[in-house]
Amino acid sequence: MGAGLPISIMEPLPERKQLAVAQILKQGRDTLTAVQTADPSAAKGRLREIRRYAADHLPLLLERLRQTLAARYPGLRVKFAATAHEAVDYVRSISRGTTVLTNNSAVVSRELKPGLLAAGFRVINSYAYEFETKQKGIADYWDLPRLLDRNLAVRFDVSRRMAGLEEAEVIREYTALLGVNALAAEDGSVFFLQHFTNIARDLHEAREVVLVAGLDKIVKDAEDALFQTQCMGIFGAESMLFEVQPGAGQKTGEAPGELPASPPGVARGLHLILLDNGRHDLLAGKYRDLFLCIGCRACNQRCPVRHSFAGADYVWTPRNYLKQFLDGKSSSIDTCLHCEGCRLACPLEIDLPHLMWEAKLDYVAKHRVSLGHMVLGRPELIARAGSMAAPLANAALRVGPLRRVMELVPGIHREVRMPAFHRETFAAWFARYGRKGQ
Ligand code: SF4
Ligand code: SF4
Numbered sequence: 469m470g471a472g473l474p475i476s477i478m479e480p481l482p483e484r485k486q487l488a489v490a491q492i493l494k495q496g497r498d499t500l501t502a503v504q505t506a507d508p509s510a511a512k513g514r515l516r517e518i519r520r521y522a523a524d525h526l527p528l529l530l531e532r533l534r535q536t537l538a539a540r541y542p543g544l545r546v547k548f549a550a551t552a553h554e555a556v557d558y559v560r561s562i563s564r565g566t567t568v569l570t571n572n573s574a575v576v577s578r579e580l581k582p583g584l585l586a587a588g589f590r591v592i593n594s595y596a597y598e599f600e601t602k603q604k605g606i607a608d609y610w611d612l613p614r615l616l617d618r619n620l621a622v623r624f625d626v627s628r629r630m631a632g633l634e635e636a637e638v639i640r641e642y643t644a645l646l647g648v649n650a651l652a653a654e655d656g657s658v659f660f661l662q663h664f665t666n667i668a669r670d671l672h673e674a675r676e677v678v679l680v681a682g683l684d685k686i687v688k689d690a691e692d693a694l695f696q697t698q699c700m701g702i703f704g705a706e707s708m709l710f711e712v713q714p715g716a717g718q719k720t721g722e723a724p725g726e727l728p729a730s731p732p733g734v735a736r737g738l739h740l741i742l743l744d745n746g747r748h749d750l751l752a753g754k755y756r757d758l759f760l761c762i763g764c765r766a767c768n769q770r771c772p773v774r775h776s777f778a779g780a781d782y783v784w785t786p787r788n789y790l791k792q793f794l795d796g797k798s799s800s801i802d803t804c805l806h807c808e809g810c811r812l813a814c815p816l817e818i819d820l821p822h823l824m825w826e827a828k829l830d831y832v833a834k835h836r837v838s839l840g841h842m843v844l845g846r847p848e849l850i851a852r853a854g855s856m857a858a859p860l861a862n863a864a865l866r867v868g869p870l871r872r873v874m875e876l877v878p879g880i881h882r883e884v885r886m887p888a889f890h891r892e893t894f895a896a897w898f899a900r901y902g903r904k905g906q
Pocket of ligand 1: 767772
C-alpha cells in the first residue's frame with residue numbers, strides 16, 4: 469500500500485469545507501479585520517525561486533525522487549508515463565471496475581480524462597459534485613472581493629497528514645485519480661490542496677488510489693512543496709468563486725451514487741504516476757515559462773473572455789486555453805483579447821498574452837493565414853468599401869445567401885446583426901461639425 473508515503477492535505481483555515489466559500493466572501497466584503505494580512509510580493513519572490521529551481525533541475529530532481537521512492541516506499545507502485553496514453557493504460561491495468569472519481573486538477577481533467585472516456589470509463593469529478601453554497605454566486609470579476617489587492621489573504625495550512633493509505637472501515641470499489649499539487653524529491657512528500665472533502669474521502673475510501681504528478685509538480689523538498697501548495701491556495705482562492713453555484717442542491721457535477729463496498733479484507737492499492745506528456749519538450753522550447761505554472765488559476769480572475777469557455781471540456785484558464793492550442797487539441801487561439809489581465813494576476817508573471825501571440829505566429833507560419841482571417845484582419849479596407857457602397861452594402865448584408873457565405877468564410881454567424889455602413893465617413897463628419905463647434 470505504499471506504507472509510509474507522507475501525504476498532506478491543505479485546507480483554508482480556520483474555515484473548513486462547506487463554510488470556506490461563505491467565509492471568503494464574507495471576509496472579503498464585510499469583516500476585513502478577520503483576515504490575516506499577507507505580503508504577496510515576498511511570497512511571489514520565493515515562489516519564483518522554487519519554480520525556477522524546479523525548471524532548471526528537472527533531471528536531478530527526478531533521479532532523486534526515483535531513488536527516494538525505491539529506498540523508502542518499496543510498496544508504492546510507481547509508473548513513469550511518457551504520454552497520457554501510457555498513463556491511461558496503467559489506470560486500466562489496475563482498475564477493477566470502470567468508475568473513476570477525480571479531483572479538479574488540470575492534469576486529470578485536461579490530460580487524462582479524454583483517454584479514460586475513450587477507454588470506456590465513467591469519469592466523475594467529485595469536486596464539481598460537492599461544490600455548492602447558499603451564498604450569492606460571483607457573476608464576474610468585478611464581484612470578486614480582491615483580497616490580494618488589499619494585502620489580505622485566505623490562510624491555507626496542513627489540516628491532515630497521512631503515512632500511506634489509512635485503514636478504512638468501508639472500502640469502495642472504484643479508482644480515485646488524484647492530481648497532486650506538489651511532490652518533494654527529497655522525501656516523496658505529496659501535497660494536496662482541498663477546499664471541501666472530496667480528496668480526503670477518496671484517499672480514505674477508494675480501493676485503488678492513483679496519485680498523478682505531472683513532472684512540473686516535483687520540487688526540491690517538503691518545505692518547498694508545502695509553500696508551493698500554499699501559494700496555489702492563496703493566489704487561486706478567488707478563482708474558485710467563479711464556480712460557486714448559489715442555492716442548495718444545485719450541483720455542478722454528476723453524482724457518483726452509492727458505490728459498492730469491497731469484500732471484507734481486500735487490500736487497497738496506492739499508485740503514483742509520474743507524467744511527462746510533453747513537459748520535457750516544454751522545458752526545451754520557447755514556451756518554457758509554462759513549466760513554471762503552479763495551476764493556481766489566478767490568471768482566470770481578470771479574463772474578460774472566460775465566459776466563452778464555460779462549456780469547455782477541461783478546467784478553463786487562459787493557461788489551459790493556450791496549452792490546448794499548443795497540444796493541437798483546439799484549432800483557435802483567437803478568443804484572447806491580449807488585454808494583459810492574466811499576466812498581471814499570475815503570481816509568476818507568466819506572459820501568457822505574449823505566448824499566445826507566439827503560438828499564433830507559429831500556427832500561421834505552418835498553416836498560412838486563412839481567407840477568413842485575411843478578410844477580418846483588414847477592417848479598415850472593409851469599412852472603406854462598405855462606406856463607398858452604402859446604402860447598397862447594408863441591403864446586401866440582409867441577403868440570406870450572402871450571409872451564408874460570410875458564415876462560411878470569415879465565420880460571422882448568419883444571425884448576427886451587423887453595424888450599418890454610412891456614406892459619410894467619421895473623418896468627414898468630424899471635419900464638418902468640428903468646425904461648426906469652434
Ligand atoms: S490576455 Fe487574453 S487570456 Fe489573458 S486575460 Fe486578456 S483576454 Fe484573457
Ligand atoms: S499561469 Fe495561471 S494557473 Fe499558472 S501560475 Fe500563472 S496564474 Fe496560476
